[in-house]
Amino acid sequence: MNTSKFNLGRRGTKTQIPSLVNRPQSRFDPGLHNFVVTHSPRVSLPANTKRPQTSSSISQQQQFIQSRSESDHHKNHANSTSPVNLYGAINNNVNSDQIIKQNDANANNNGSNHHGHHRVSNFEKGKPHSTPGVTKFAIQSSSSFKHNLNGINHNYDQSLDIFLGKASALPLHAALEQFFRQHFEAKMAIVWQEIPHLQLLYSSSFNITLSHSSGLVGYSFVSRGILKAFNPSDHPAYDQTVDEKFCSPNSPVVIFPLFDYRNNISYVIEIIRSTHSKEFTDVDESFIEWFARKFRVLSQWLKIEKSIDPLLSDIMQLMRRDKFLPVVRAKIAGFFDCRSSDIFKYDKKANKIIQYGETIETIDTSNAGIVGDSLLREQMVNVVRTKLNNNYCPDVDKFDEPMLSLPVSDSDGQTVYSIVLRGPNRSAVFTKDDEDLLKKAAPFILLGFTNSDTFSVIDDEYQNSRNEREGLAALLEVVEVISSQLNTKKLTELIMEKGRSLTNADRCSLLVVNETRDRLITSFHKGLENCIDIPINKGIAGKTVMEGKALNIADVYETEFFDSSTDMETGYRTKSILSVPIYNHLSEIIGVTEMVNKLNDKPFTQFDMKLIQIYNVFCGISLENAKLYQESLELSHNLRSFFDTAFTMSKSKLSLQRVLAEILMNAKNSIHAEHATILLIDEAAGVFSSFFSSLDHYPQTFPITTGIAGQCVKTRKGIISNDVYSNQFFYRGIDNFTNYKTHSLVATPILSSDGAILGVTEITNKTSGSFTKKDMKTLQAFSTFASIAIENARLKNIVEFGDSEIEMKKYIGKSELSSTSIPTNLQLTDAQKLTVTSLNCFAVDFQGILHFKELFYFFNLFKLLETFEIPNESFFKFCFTISGTYNDVPYHNWTHACDVTQYVTYEIITAGLTNIFTANEIFGLMTAAICHDANHRGFNNIYNVKAQTPFGILFKDLSVMEMHHITVAIPIITRDDINLFHSLDSNETKNMWSLFISLILATDMAHHFELVKKGQGILDEGSFSFDIPENRLLGLQLVLKVADISNVSRPFDIANKWCDILCKEFFRQGDLEKESGIGLTSPLNDRENNDKPKSQIGFYNFICLPLYHVLAGIFPPLQVNVDSVKSNLEVWKSMVPPASPS
Known part of the structure; x- marks a missing residue:
């Protein structure tokens, strides 16, 4: 089983505890009640010392411990030797006389006669002191003390036998605690295991942690020496919040570290006697030092490591990844006794992280949490609480709990895996044992994982290959059928x-x-x-x-x-x-x-x-299309690509992007080229858009006239160039941008069913030889598939969104759809802007898309699109849809709606209405102006009622046409892809609809005199206060009413033209009234008896001037319009012939 492809610990842990070789260590002097410091340097094993090989079997470790215990008991101490150890240059088996002589010599050399102890008078002030030359603990040199040591030393080996027996039957921490508690007749013994990555000490028995510097235990850890105290609370390092839980005052305590064979601290032992019990003696301390030396030598065999064999038996089974992941995640979690486990994979080349958890997800490397940090730095991370880590990300790191992440690098160095353990079930943290065990198991886990990946790929390829072989065989027979x-x-x-x-x-x-x-x-x-x-x-x-x-x-x-x-x-x-x-x-x-x-x-x-x-x-x-089959026959060697393409197109739910990508890749493979690109034409922006390219970093857009693709569009023909750098049309900028060298190229236009050019397909760099006409025909066949796919997608869009999608693409680029700034192709010229904001504007001159440009300019002028968050796409659809409701009647058509909106804009600018009304009110006024005659049939309300049209019956006692205009506009404004009022809250929305409806209803001429009289009455009473809501509404209603009959105030030549247009609609209604027999509803509708000047004079005097006077009274700057109306009235009067003398 080869696991060498995975590298553990590729980078070392950066945070390490500083070496304290020269730091003094403390001992307690029972006679002086002071703390004595002894020097215990860290000494490594000699180079020539051989260490026994580590056993991977629990039974082997147990046998070794038992045999070691027996051999130590019968060993000849005088003849045995041992490497230099933690507490000085003393062999493992020295007798008590040697200890006394060594320490007497140390005492004499240091000139100390304080009963064998080294006092540090200023230790309590936090200033440890060491005497030069002291390399071993000080021991009393009296003869009685020598005698005691001689007597005790003979029992050390027996004690070791007892400990080894416990270590073979219990977990090491439990064996240590039980052994020391019994040996020292202590109330309690606590083993604190060192967890370097967490900078913590952990007690398995109490399931709690301490920092390296907390209390007496932390002091012993940092000083790397024995701490002995009769009254722990007197020690300067005593921390009541930490130590009082175990060390009550007057409870003798001794605390000391145990080092492993690498001279690293493995454990800190805390032994506590009952209150007022006897203190720990120097003999106890000597035993501790002797035990520490033994422990260091035996440390690599004492701990019975958990076997990973049960885990390997499951994870090394060959299976597909979808079956492997649930099994291995559950097995890892069970093996490490934690809540859950995950596997992460970091691909350096692709710069992406994949999480293999309950689901497989790709994670952004910039937001990958603690696991991502571990992967990117390739360092193991062990945290106590995930939420306290600076890199915590809830989506990746999940709950606030302990977590252990071990990164493992693949042999090629391009892929880093991480095995993540979450939430230990029985401990507060993941311990160093967990870390070591995970390091041991990780290569096998990841080998099983990569094996499952490889097996899945092979299995998929086999299944796909079988299906493809069968399908290809069938298609080859189809080719034979087509050919014959x-x-x-x-x-x-x-x-x-x-x-x-x-x-x-x-x-x-x-x-x-x-x-x-x-x-x-x-x-x-x-x-x-x-x-x-x-x-x-x-x-x-x-x-x-x-x-x-x-x-x-x-x-x-x-x-x-x-x-x-x-x-x-x-x-x-x-x-x-x-x-x-x-x-x-x-x-x-x-x-x-x-x-x-x-x-x-x-x-x-x-x-x-x-x-x-x-x-x-x-x-x-x-x-x-039988011809397509004939072409397929000629391209029989490419049928596998057609097979794949046809299969892709049959999946109706696939996106256009996916379908075109499949078509293009099949074309590339069929022609045996390096790369392929589909360029679609963006009509609005006049550019090519790289819809799909197998080249990385291909430009998103470039001008439609550029390069061979531009020439292809211009000539509407395919182009072959086997030496592109000698082709005058080739655009080298793309090669510079992509850092790719193009040698040969074949391009063909993508034509729609009606012959329009939708885009261009390009294939570059044939892998062998040159591009031929046969390659061109093959590419044209694939371009046909692309054309079908594009048109199908557009047909679906038309069904879903209507013709507005097609029209919108002509004038608004993709990047402009979500913007609130005027699209480039919908900009008015400076001259047009001056016209549409003046009185001298004839709306008939602004037909087609110019009306849309007007409306975009008006709404942008008052910042309505920006303020109410209306993107260009929504506003264009609104304009397009509402314009479609206006009928082709002489006067009340889409041009009239835009004319009224233009005059409202002129009034707002002239009277400074933006300083009087709110943005919501201006928005409602402009929207009402656009919609106020939606779906007008060219007949007034009197006709609808009298002729009993459906509208007249439905809205008989109401404003017939105005109610209809409102019912037409509301569904359009609220449509999901338009929704003009979406940014308003519920209260604002209610007020907006109330304003919108009130404004359109006010355009009913039946309410004309009532509104004029109301306005004049307020003016007659004094000033017109805009603090009164009713006055504000009336002002807006009058502004829209004046705009609705604004023709009379424009220059006379424009007013006269509008009069003729309006007469056409009146005469059209009059003709129907005569035909239906309901009689003329107005003399103005009589085509045969029309006196235009007289009718206009009456209209000006009785309808227009009173309204204009009231509006000018409310907004004085609009007096200019009153003057214009009067001027036109005089012209009409001049056209009336003088009355003949009676």
Whole structure:
């Protein structure tokens, strides 16, 4: 089992505890009640010292511990040697006399006579002191002390035997705690395991943690020495919040570290006696030092590591990744006794991270949380609480809990995996044991993971290869049929027979939609004497046509829509049916194939369905375009690409991007080229848009006249160039941009069914040889597929959104759709802007798209699109849709709506109404101006009521046409893809609709005199206060009413033209009134007896001037319009011939 491809610890942990080799260590002097510091340097094992090999088996470790215990008990101490150890240059088996001599020598060398102790008088002030030359703890040199040591030393080996016995039966921390508690007759012994990555010490027994510098335990850890205290609370490092939980005052305590064979601290031991018990002596300390030396030598064999064999037995089984992941995640979580586990993969080249958890998700490297940080730095991360980490991301790191992430680099260095453990079930943190065990298991886990990946790929390739081989064989036979048979009926019969054979069906039928698209007729059948002719919505075939999807039915008699009449007529028993629709190039269903009764008495499979869908594509092609089959014959060596393309296009739910990408890649592979690109034309921006390219970093857009693609559009012909750098039309900028060298190129236009150029397909750099005319024909065939796909997508858009989608693409680029700034192609010229903001504007001159440009300019002028967050796409659709409701009548048409909106804009600017009314009010006024005559039929309210038109009956006692205009406008304004008022809150929306409706209702001439009288009455009473809501509404209503009859205030030549247009509509209504016999509703409608000057004089005097006077009284700057009306009135008066003398 090769796990060398994975590298653990590729980078070392950056945060390490500083070496404290020269830091003094403390001992407690029971005589002086002071703390004594002894120097315990860190010393490594000699280079020539051989360490026993680590055993991977628990039983082997237990045997070793037992044998070691027995050998130590019978060992000749005088002849044994040991490497230099933690507490000084003393061999493992020295006797008490040697200890005394060594320490007497140290004492004499240091000139100390304080009963063998080294005092530090200023230690309590936090200033440790060490005496030069002191390399070992100080021991009393009295003869009695020597005698005691001699007596005790003989029991050390027996104590070691006791400890080893416990270590073989218990976890190491439990063995240590039990051993020291019994040996020292202590109340409690606590083992604190060091967790370097967390900078913490952890007690398994109490499931708690301490920082490296917390309290007495932390002091012993940092000083790397023995801390002995009779009264712990007197020690300067005593921390009540930490130490009081275990060390009550007057409870003797001794704390010391245990080092492993690498001279790293593995554990800190805290031994506590009951209150007022005897203190720990120097003899105890000597035993501790002796035990520490033994522990360091034996440390690599003492801990019985958990075997990973049970885990390996599951994860090394070969299976697909979708089956492997749930199994291995559960096994890892169970093995490490944690809540859950995940696997992450970081691909450096692609710069992406994939999480293999309950689901497989791709994660942004910039927001990948703690796991991402571990992967990017390739360092193990162990955290106590995820939310306290600076890199925490809730989507990746999940709950606030301990987490351990171990990164493992692949041998190529381009992929980094991480195994993540979350939420230990029985401990507060993940310990160093967990870290070590995970490091040991990780290469095997990831080997199993990569094996499952490889197996999945191989299995997929095998299945796909088998399907492709079968499909390709079938297609090759279709090619033979096409080459030898031009009769469509016989051709289809042979194709369907092969399909029946491949699906192992008993019978098959082809039902074709008739020309009137109301019936289905069998053009090929087996087992029937006569053709079947059924309604298009009958039976399973009918359901297939109506729903436009394939049906795979295991038992047709369990379905309510199966037509059993054929079975009854023929005596044949139908059980299973595979019914698949056939589409033409317009995505219209032209027929249905039915495979009947699979011969093995099983239902048809998913592969059967896919295969018949592919065949039906070719059936549709043969029925709709025989020429395409002939071209397919000439390109027989490329049929595998056509197979893939047809299969892709049969998936109606695929996006246009996916379909074109599949078509393009099939073309590239078929022609044997390096790269391929589809460029679509953006008519609005006048550029090519790189819809899809196999080249990285291809420009998003470039001018439509650029390069060979531009020449292709210009000539409408395909182009072959096998030396592009000698071609005058080749654009080298793309090569510079992509850092790719183009040598040869073939390009062909993508033509729609009506001959319009939709874009260009380009194939670059043939892998061998040069591009030929045959390659051009192949590319043209694929371009035909692309054209069909594009047109189908556009047809779907038209069905969903209407013609506005097509029109909008002409004037608004993709990047401008979501903007609120005026699109480039909808900008007015400076001269046009001056015209549309003045009185001298004749709306008839602004036809077609110019009206749209006007409206975009008006709404942008008052910042309505920006303020109310209306993107260009929504506003264009609103203008397009509302304009479509206006009828082609002489006067009350779309031009009149834009004319009224232009005059409202002129009034707002002239009177400074933006300083008086709110943005909401201006927005409502402008919107009402656009919609105020929506779907006007050219007849006034009197006619509708009198002629009893549907509108007249429906709104008889109301403002007939105005109510109709409102009911037409509301659904358009609220349509999901328009929704002009979407940015308003509920209260604002209610007020906006109230304003909108009130403004349009005010345009009813039936309310004219009432509104004028109301306004004049307020003016007669004094000033017109805009603080009164009713006055504000009245002011807005009058502004719109004046705009509705604004023609009378424009320069006379414009006013006269509008008069003629209005008369046409009056005469049109008058003619109908005469024909229907209801009589003329107004003298102005009489074509034969029309006196234009007189009618205008009356209109000006009785209707217009009173209204204009009131509005000028409210908004004085609009007095200029009153003057203009009066000026025009004088011209009309001058046209009236003088009265003849009576």
